[in-house]
Amino acid sequence: IMKTPFFNALFAMIPGLGQMILLGHVLDRLEKDPELHIVLDSPASGHTLSMFESTHNFHEMFKTGILADDIKRMHAWLSDAGFMKVHVVSLPTKMAVQEGKELGRQLSELGLNPPLHWLNCSMATNQEITDSPDAVLPEFLQKKIKLEEILTDEESFQTILPYIASADFAQIVQAIEPKLVEVIE
Structure with missing residues (x-):
């Protein structure tokens, strides 16, 4: 679904949305299988920083609701030394x-x-x-x-x-x- 023309246009209009969705998918897989290890290899520091900043940017935009709750959950996982x-x-x-x-x-x-x-x-x-x-x-x-x-x-x-x-x-x-x-x- 993320490869449809609508979502491609949406991702182009809203920088960081695709990265945040990708990060959400990764975390969802890890939640379903705690023994799974995932390595994200980012070629440049700017890409890495942008991916993690996107969760903060979207949290500022959506302060309440389902998306905000998901972002809070992401932040809890990402800051857990035993998780990441x-x-x-x-x-x-x-x-x-x-x-x-x-x-x-x-x-x-x-x-x-x-x-x-x-x-x-x-x-x-x-x-x-x-x-x-x-x-x-x-x-x-x-x-x-x-x-x-x-x-x-x-x-x-x-x-x-x-x-x-x-x-x-x-x-x-x-x-x-x-x-x-x-x-x-």
Whole structure:
């Protein structure tokens, strides 16, 4: 029903409505099956923030009624540490990490639990690279590793996933699995 021309036009007129409805569907599925785990992978911090802000915006518009009650229920679930966790994953650059930290602050202001911050594709934690003598590494790679080391000294992360030089999905998963298990348990 959401793909009909009427709803497409409605979503275009009311920004955030589609995101709020999607979030409502996700929460409804989780309510029906508490053992279910859903991962929402958002490519940009703006999209993530917009999705969660939409519930607050619509709550302001519809202060009472069925929709307002549903939004209050959404807020209760989203702020429950036992129900939802947010993991902000950044590439190991100062700008990406700053954007991730800002997203975390903004999500906390919306009432979500403080997110866990991850660093992904770290050259400085890649075993093959760290085992190589500096003389073997190209200068640009040495500089990148130094910048990452400064970044990890300045900021704290829940976990740091190494850069894996492989196009083989199974090999990548096998390499990062111990870190993922460590975080989940």
